[in-house]
Amino acid sequence: MIFEQELIVIISAAAPIxxxxxxxxxxxxxxxxxxxxAFALGVLGNLLPILPLLIFLEHxxxxxxxxxxxxxxxxxxxxEYTRKNHADHFHYWGWAPLALFIFVxxxxxxxxxxxxxxAAFIFGIPLWRAFSTISLGVFTAGLIVLALTLLGVYxxx
Numbered sequence: 001m002i003f004e005q006e007l008i009v010i011i012s013a014a015a016p017i018x019x020x021x022x023x024x025x026x027x028x029x030x031x032x033x034x035x036x037x038a039f040a041l042g043v044l045g046n047l048l049p050i051l052p053l054l055i056f057l058e059h060x061x062x063x064x065x066x067x068x069x070x071x072x073x074x075x076x077x078x079x080e081y082t083r084k085n086h087a088d089h090f091h092y093w094g095w096a097p098l099a100l101f102i103f104v105x106x107x108x109x110x111x112x113x114x115x116x117x118x119a120a121f122i123f124g125i126p127l128w129r130a131f132s133t134i135s136l137g138v139f140t141a142g143l144i145v146l147a148l149t150l151l152g153v154y155x156x157x
Contacts, residue, residue: 005031006041013045016114020046020142021107025149035146043142050113050138051131057121082122096125097133104137107145113138 009031013023020042027038064071100123104116113134120130 005033009033009038009041010045010048013042014048016112017109019112019114020138020145021109021112024142024145025152028149028153035150038149039142039146042145043139046113046138046142047135050117050134053114053117054121054127054130057117058127061121079122079124083124096123097129100125100130100133101137101140104134105140105144107141112141 005027009023009027012018012026013020015022018026023042023045024038027033027041028035033041061075065075066072100116100120103111103119104113116134116137117130120134125133
């Protein structure tokens with residue numbers, strides 16, 4: 001298959017653990033891709049599951065809450081608890097998109113598009129605002145990872 005390596009990079013970027021943190025170095029170091037190609041494939045792959053994930057989380061929680069008394073109580077408690085204890089940190093959602101952007105943009109383990117989608121869902125950030133904020137965060141994280149990758153390339157070669 002002619003695009004096998006590109007597909008591997010996209011799937012790696014779409015995976016919840018590696019995301020752009022793993023896909024860009026994989027593309028540059030292992031496959032020898034041009035940095036622009038590695039960046040584009042990494043960001044694209046990382047963004048592919050985000051919108052379906054945001055939609056799925058909303059519909060799945062609604063389904064669970066309608067069908068199960070236990071999950072209705074659990075999710076209602078979780079949402080109320082989280083929003084009550086953390087809403088003042090964001091001044092009633094005024095800072096929520098900025099906090100979400102920073103959370104997604106920092107390329108550390110357990111931060112990224114997947115975790116950002118979950119956080120946006122729990123904090124009740126509207127779908128399109130969450131998707132655009134997460135997209136900007138993934139783009140920024142991709143730039144940071146690309147810069148660190150190129151620093152490694154030029155330092156050790």
